[in-house]
Amino acid sequence: MKEIKKVVIVGGGSSAMLATAFISNNTNYEITVIDKPGGSPIGVGEATLLNFKPFMDSCGFNFKEWFDACDATYKTGILFPGWTSKKEVWHPFIMHPYENTPIENFDKNNDNGFHIDCIKLAKFIKEKIKHKVTFIEDTVQFQSENYVQCENNKIYADVFIDCTGFKSLLHQTDKVDLSKRLICDTAIAGHVEYENEEEKRKYVICEAVSCGWIWKIPVRHRIGTGIVFNRRITSVEEAAMVFTNHWKDRVKIRKTIDWTPYYKLKPWKNNVIAIGLSAGFIEPLESTGLALAMEGAYQFVVLTESGYMKQSTRSLYNSILTSFFEESIDFVAMHYLINERKEKIWQEGRRLKKPIQIDYYNKRLKDPLHYKDSQYSFFGGSNWVTWLRQT
Numbered sequence: 001m002k003e004i005k006k007v008v009i010v011g012g013g014s015s016a017m018l019a020t021a022f023i024s025n026n027t028n029y030e031i032t033v034i035d036k037p038g039g040s041p042i043g044v045g046e047a048t049l050l051n052f053k054p055f056m057d058s059c060g061f062n063f064k065e066w067f068d069a070c071d072a073t074y075k076t077g078i079l080f081p082g083w084t085s086k087k088e089v090w091h092p093f094i095m096h097p098y099e100n101t102p103i104e105n106f107d108k109n110n111d112n113g114f115h116i117d118c119i120k121l122a123k124f125i126k127e128k129i130k131h132k133v134t135f136i137e138d139t140v141q142f143q144s145e146n147y148v149q150c151e152n153n154k155i156y157a158d159v160f161i162d163c164t165g166f167k168s169l170l171h172q173t174d175k176v177d178l179s180k181r182l183i184c185d186t187a188i189a190g191h192v193e194y195e196n197e198e199e200k201r202k203y204v205i206c207e208a209v210s211c212g213w214i215w216k217i218p219v220r221h222r223i224g225t226g227i228v229f230n231r232r233i234t235s236v237e238e239a240a241m242v243f244t245n246h247w248k249d250r251v252k253i254r255k256t257i258d259w260t261p262y263y264k265l266k267p268w269k270n271n272v273i274a275i276g277l278s279a280g281f282i283e284p285l286e287s288t289g290l291a292l293a294m295e296g297a298y299q300f301v302v303l304t305e306s307g308y309m310k311q312s313t314r315s316l317y318n319s320i321l322t323s324f325f326e327e328s329i330d331f332v333a334m335h336y337l338i339n340e341r342k343e344k345i346w347q348e349g350r351r352l353k354k355p356i357q358i359d360y361y362n363k364r365l366k367d368p369l370h371y372k373d374s375q376y377s378f379f380g381g382s383n384w385v386t387w388l389r390q391t
């Protein structure tokens with residue numbers, strides 16, 4: 001058993017800022033955040049799940065303040081056009097599975113997620129917590145048992161939180177490769193200016209196209225957008241063409257991002273915890289990135305409430321995070337398994353490993369007992385049933 005007094009968080013992207021805000025507001029740990037000079041956050045990740053507002057509340061932030069500072073808008077769900085012969089499938093956040101309530105009629109003040117400008121989110125949080133957290137600009141080179149060596153500093157701590165994104169600087173091991181369970185591994189991201197009020201939707205669009213799918217996330221002053229595809233099947237140049245044609249040349253392309261889908265079986269190992277992209281990444285189809293990072297920070301605080309950590313704390317943390325990753329992977333894979341498109345990526349999508357929930361919930365579409373959702377779940381029965389009933 002070891003007492004936790006000092007925590008070092010490495011990174012300056014959304015996951016570092018969300019984790020720092022939550023831990024600093026809910027513990028007495030002395031926190032130092034180290035981000036490399038200039039910082040290089042990934043700069044995507046703008047649609048949230050339902051845990052975003054409660055999490056921000058628990059960080060002590062005022063709703064109206066962050067809502068305005070992050071150029072936020074309400075997200076009532078996700079629309080999936082073109083995935084099946086039904087043309088459109090909804091994943092509404094609060095629709096009762098028996099009802100087909102049009103999404104525009106939802107009460108936007110309850111039970112919704114948000115679209116946020118992720119760069120503004122990190123900036124807002126940093127400004128709000130700078131009086132209680134030490135921020136250092138330096139490049140971390142490596143971590144030894146109880147310190148991180150940076151270019152200009154050596155900083156000691158009891159726990160190190162690795163929020164260095166795909167680089168995963170402090171925590172390189174235990175990766176589970178998901179390339180047989182998920183199909184996409186590349187995205188081209190960009191911004192689009194609004195042309196009319198109709199485009200200011202209260203939901204995300206994930207539209208299936210020939211080589212993958214295109215997201216549209218309407219924040220207040222622009223649409224965040226990107227095309228997601230498999231680089232073995234489609235080249236970056238071909239995908240960029242599909243993307244710009246889709247937007248009729250309106251899109252300003254910002255960057256191409258590639259990854260191998262993965263998660264870490266032991267995100268908490270010894271005294272290092274991987275949170276955010278360094279803990280894993282599932283393609284962004286169901287907006288799980290920020291939600292998983294928030295869950296990581298939350299579980300760390302809850303499980304170390306005593307101010308101590310031991311082996312069982314790590315084991316419990318790892319099994320909880322694994323279960324959140326696993327259900328997210330299964331839920332995303334389901335979208336591909338029941339697609340009805342003809343192109344290569346979509347044919348391969350139908351051959352992914354089939355999650356058992358598809359048959360389970362398909363047999364129980366009319367049985368309300370099976371819609372019960374646990375608080376330890378992002379995608380409980382109602383999410384599966386709502387999707388499957390529409391296909």
Ligand SMILES: Cc1cc2nc3c(=O)[nH]c(=O)nc-3n(C[C@H](O)[C@H](O)[C@H](O)COP(=O)(O)OP(=O)(O)OC[C@H]3O[C@@H](n4cnc5c(N)ncnc54)[C@H](O)[C@@H]3O)c2cc1C
Nearest residue numbers: 012013015036040042045047140164165276277284289290
């Ligand atoms: C295409 C795409 C779309 C996505 N869409 C969504 C979405 O809609 N919703 C959602 O919830 N999630 C989404 N995500 C996930 C989301 O972007 C991430 O979960 C989120 O941005 C958190 O990233 P991060 O902070 O872990 O890593 P990053 O943003 O990559 O931050 C890493 C940080 O580490 C710092 N760093 C690196 N090396 C060092 C070093 N040696 N020393 C010090 N600092 C260092 C960098 O400066 C940077 O600040 C998406 C991801 C992708 C790839």
